[in-house]
Amino acid sequence: MLNPQHLAVFATIIRAGSISKAAIQLGCGKSLLSRQLAKLEEDLGARLIQRSTRKLTLTEIGEQVLHEAQRIDVALANIEQMAGQHQQEVKGRLRVTCPMPAVARLVPVMTEFCQRYPQIDFALQVEDRLVDLIAGQIDVAIRVAHLDDSNLIARKLVDSQRILCASPAYLAKAGKPVVAEDLAQHACLLYINAGRANDEWTLLQDGEPKKIRVTSHFQSNNGIALVTAACSGAGILLIDKLIVSKHLKSGELVAVLDNYQLPSGSPVYAVYPARDWLALKTATFVAFLQERLFTGV
Template structure:
């Protein structure tokens, strides 16, 4: 390999990191460079290759068609560099770096944010970037180190660690029930304002109940639907209606009486499993390994309802 070709390598790594962190500023921060230095290296790489790799704006960057092709190869170079860094960190016993974590909003706010405070106390040199959003995230394309996923997993090359499972409950506030009455059977919900979780991909507006009499499905209606389960719980606590929710996402709302559970004579089905997912790599970064180990030890105890 000629010296001229070797000159490409640092710029390719930097290009991959710009995409990984979503901006020139992000790549600069985590590469120990100024933003202007990152911009100059990117421009020099584009000039050498004779193509534009990124469409830049003041807030973010977007890959061009040529950039998408070269990015896949740049990621291989980045992975090789990171493998060397991982081996070096392991030899030195040092845990540091930038850790990108994806999680749904409800689980993230109730469980993950408090745990990350504990994690940072143990590993202060690890910067955790937590992405809270209820959408499917491609770990490889979006350079996610660890994702917390809910539901049954399709076959993939990702490694999965089971952390727990959801436990369903139908709840309302004492204030709402005092004003509107307490449903005694599922069909009574048709006379109530039911709060619905809805995002761009799905709508949870059919509630399924099981009893000795069989299965009963209720198409609930209400004045509010939300794409954030935490906001849905807050609305229920504010006397706005009845909610179907994972009890583990309620915090201390049941213990403190802000919400009460109703229709407890009916089975609501098995809750969805919760997993930590991370890409399979020849050399797993030590920051990823300690974070996954930390979740295995500290996340499961928070799943107190089964």
């Protein structure tokens, strides 16, 4: 196959008027350009230039090749310019995926990012299942999980904490639990995973675990549904703090049994495909996530 760079060099030689002048323009040795020109003629099986001591004269085929080579020369220059701008400006489309519970925290951060970098636009894909980032052409995924080894790059954003919380209205009606054993007398909201609800909660006191069997009248495999139920007064919720931090700040939910410790939740990662050259827009967004997304969790 022809080397496009050799065609671009050929066009530069003709434009400069000599190999020597072209070498000066390109900042390389004259002998290198001579070898590249000779290799191009060898690959084509045709002489492109009649050489003399005073000037270069194009052959008939050389004139035809020059017409196309000039287009390639311009295309290569445009590509180099685009690549340079790509790594100098935060711009373009960012394809992001996240699980449903992360939406409430992620979307305001994405909006702020767009305000700071107005040449960015987002395509957000909300999926609780794992998405193939390469097949889906995803730039960044937010994953709340312990990750398996893979060919992806993962940057930890935070080790999430878990919290027990309920609405003030529910606690006014049902009373506030004082010790872990009181949970057995309360309505609890349960997360369903793989068709099974986790109805045994573990609390730690002075490092000693207490396992409490709880009862529930509301279960879901969707974190947002559980948060909405808790805010509506349906019961006590055990959940990652990052999901309800906004509701805790607003007073819609309050912490209960905060004199106990809870096992750590799943770590939160920003995950992206391994690439030799990471786009500036992706690197900047991941850094912004670290700065903004889980501050104060």
